[in-house]
Amino acid sequence: MAQAESGRMPRQIGYIIGNEACERFSFYGMRNILVPFLISSVLLQYLPEAERAGMAKDVFHKFVIGVYFFPLLGGWLSDRFFGKYNTVLWFSLIYCAGHACLALFEDNINGFYTGLLLIALGSGGIKPLVVSFCGDQFDQTNKDKAKLVFDAFYWIINFGSFFASLFAPLLLRHFGPAVAFGVPGVLMFIATLIFWMGRHRYVNVPPSGPNPHSFLNVVKTALRERRDGEGNLGSILAWSGIALAAAMLLSWALSVQGWAGFWPQSLDFVITFCLALGVLIAFGGWGASLQLERARGLHPDAAVDGVRAVLRILIVFALVTPFWSLFDQKASTWIIQGNAMVIPHDQWWWPSWLIKEPAQMQALNPLLVMLLIPFNNLVLYPGLRRMGVTVTPLRRMGWGIAFSGVSWIIAGALQLWIDSGAQVSLAWQSLPYLLLTFGEVLVSATALEFAYSQAPHAMKGVIMAFWYLTSTFGSLWVLITNAGVRNPRFESVIASSGLSEPAFLMFFFAGFAFLAAVAFGLYARRYPMQDNYRIAT
Known part of the structure; x- marks a missing residue:
């Protein structure tokens, strides 16, 4: 290297x-x-x-x-x-x-x-x-x-x-x-x-490979760890996000099959998928932030x-x-x-010899x-x-x-x-x-x-x-x-x-x-x- x-x-x-x-x-x-x-x-x-x-x-x-x-x-x-x-x-x-x-x-x-x-x-x-x-x-x-x-x-x-x-x-x-x-x-x-x-000239930082203390592993630990006397609002939020994202994708699939009323026809797969991804990130991140301290000692x-x-x-x-x-x-x-x-x-000031299309x-x-x-x-x-x-x-x-x-x-x-x-x-x-x-x-x-x-x-x-x-x-x-x-x-x-x-x-x-x-x-x-x-x- x-x-x-x-x-x-x-x-x-x-x-x-x-x-x-x-x-x-x-x-x-x-x-x-x-x-x-x-x-x-x-x-x-x-x-x-x-x-x-x-x-x-x-x-x-x-x-x-x-x-x-x-x-x-x-x-x-x-x-x-x-x-x-x-x-x-x-x-x-x-x-x-x-x-x-x-x-x-x-x-x-x-x-x-x-x-x-x-x-x-x-x-x-x-x-x-x-x-x-x-x-x-x-x-x-x-x-x-x-x-x-x-x-x-x-x-x-x-x-x-x-x-x-x-x-x-x-x-x-x-x-x-x-x-x-x-x-x-x-x-x-x-x-x-x-x-x-x-x-042959680059500094190549090697990939981290499997990491037990990766971002996702720390988040999963924080959401799964239970503590006596403390609630689990973070876990509830994360699971709610997963359920909501799955429901959105299922509703889109049902609407494609003709089940009217489940999902707006104008919201196609790309829109639905991105909305579901946003829900996962938002609810998962919010839930993890509430319980993140539970990962200390384990990571x-x-x-x-x-x-x-x-x-x-x-x-x-x-x-x-x-x-x-x-x-x-x-x-x-x-x-x-x-x-x-x-x-x-x-x-006279417009470069007509060059600018001929609005896209330019x-x-x-x-x-x-x-x-x-x-x-x-x-x-x-x-x-x-x-x-x-x-x-x-x-x-x-x-x-x-x-x-x-x-x-x-x-x-x-x-x-x-x-x-x-x-x-x-x-x-x-x-x-x-x-x-x-x-x-x-x-x-x-x-x-x-x-x-x-x-x-x-x-x-x-x-x-x-x-x-x-x-x-x-x-x-x-x-x-x-x-x-x-x-x-x-x-x-x-x-x-x-x-x-x-x-x-x-x-x-x-x-x-x-x-x-x-x-x-x-x-x-x-x-x-x-x-x-x-x-x-x-």
């Missing part, structure tokens, strides 16, 4: 960052053209034209749910059996196969959706591991370099994303879906090759304290989920809004990230510190959620303008993109550093997987809302508001973000920060 260089920037970091740049081009190249492709493709021609945009949006967010659910699998396999390097390499090959399916089966719904599943599995499987693998290259002697690398890591992700967002829609427009989906596949192969080339104090730290982190993560429900809709709802706007080709506006997001990260680090944060304002990671994340809400207020105002019959320039979308991206930098770039530093060593892969699971629940809220607007009662509420459905939902999601920001701020005030970088050997 390679050793970290004391006090110096690890040389192997270049392979990891190079891999990530190409992988992000690959991922965002296909992701950012998915909705416009589906709307106009033969895959959805079985639907009336007016319903295709809604179905494309549903397919997109189900894909996002898969991408951010499978980190649970990747993190578990890495921590338990194969280690980060092997797990990343093998899932990357699955990822490449998924891209091949998209390029080959543009007119075959089963083949295309198989490709989306494989990409979700491959991308999700490596997602929690690359960042934590990058963190493994540091120890206590050079951990001061880690923040620079995490910021550079996030910057290079957006470098790849920028060019993907800019050129993938043009590839789709001029060369068709086979080429538009094929080019990202080639980039994913290059990403895998770059990662493999650094195999080392460090393991019990580690579980307590993870449970606190999960509350932080839960409060971030509304941010992702807003952020990920820039590739669905905002593209659909952009299609109703006018591209200002007649203006997504390139603003990574471009702004590359500008805002150095601006924040070199200007904004030092300026706030000179003013006596402590810029903690949790404060940054809370304000980021709030800024995302402001961006959707602006998007809603643009939608009202469109609904009035005015010819609205696509250039106006730049303003909500700026505000949303500023919120993203405060939330997501900070969370990379926060999640790694807060996770106990044996649980770093899994806790990173839980972080990415926040995006799964973010898209879940979108799917639930989309299902709700098809309900006649919800339709009547929207109609009574005097707003169009798109405008109503934009203001609804803005309010959702503001409520989450307040709750996040209240919890952050009492969160105890940890330092879990490994000790140099």
Whole structure:
């Protein structure tokens, strides 16, 4: 196993960052053209034209749910059996196969959706591991370099994303879906090759293997242990969560078989499964926190304290989920809004030679990230510190959620303008993109550093997987809302508001973000920060 260089920037970091740049081009190249492709493709021609945009949006967010659910699998396999390097390499090959399916089966719904599943599995499987693998290259002697690398890591992700967002829609427009989906596949192969080339230089922290003091084992002990004179409310809560989750899945199965009244038809398997997963995590975590001290003496104090730290982190993560429900809709709802706007080709300042599709506006997001990260680090944060304002990671994340809400207020105002019959320039979308991206930098770039530093060593892969699971629940809220607007009662509420459905939902999601920001701020005030970088050997 390679050793970290004391006090110096690890040389192997270049392979990891190079891999990530190409992988992000690959991922965002296909992701950012998915909705416009589906709307106009033969895959959805079985639907009336007016319903295709809604179905494309549903397919997109189900894909996002898969991408951010499978980190649970990747993190578990890495921590338990194969280690980060092997797990990343093998899932990357699955990822490449998924891209091949998209390029080959543009007119075959089963083949295309198989490709989306494989990409979700491959991308999700490596997602929690690359960042934590990058963190493994540091120890206590050079951990001061880690923040620079995490910021550079996030910057290079957006470098790849920028060019993907800019050129993938043009590839789709001029060369068709086979080429538009094929080019990202080639980039994913290059990403895998770059990662493999650094195999002899990496610090490879071995998998923990079976651990009697793992997170789940400590939780099970806490819930099973009985004490005289004390109740078992924690166990009751955990079992209630299991029963409720099982009842939800059973109700969905019965509704599929035609047993009306058991479960709303609009809540399909993906929605039901995610709701059941949320119930398990919420009730199980709540129950474990109430009885966790019962595990002391049966497990080392460090393991019990580690579980307590993870449970606190999960509350932080839960409060971030509304941010992702807003952020990920820039590739669905905002593209659909952009299609109703006018591209200002007649203006001298508009780059008509390059920007030809509304989907290309997504390139603003990574471009702004590359500008805002150095601006924040070199200007904004030092300026706030000179003013006596402590810029903690949790404060940054809370304000980021709030800024995302402001961006959707602006998007809603643009939608009202469109609904009035005015010819609205696509250039106006730049303003909500700026505000949303500023919120993203405060939330997501900070969370990379926060999640790694807060996770106990044996649980770093899994806790990173839980972080990415926040995006799964973010898209879940979108799917639930989309299902709700098809309900006649919800339709009547929207109609009574005097707003169009798109405008109503934009203001609804803005309010959702503001409520989450307040709750996040209240919890952050009492969160105890940890330092879990490994000790140099």
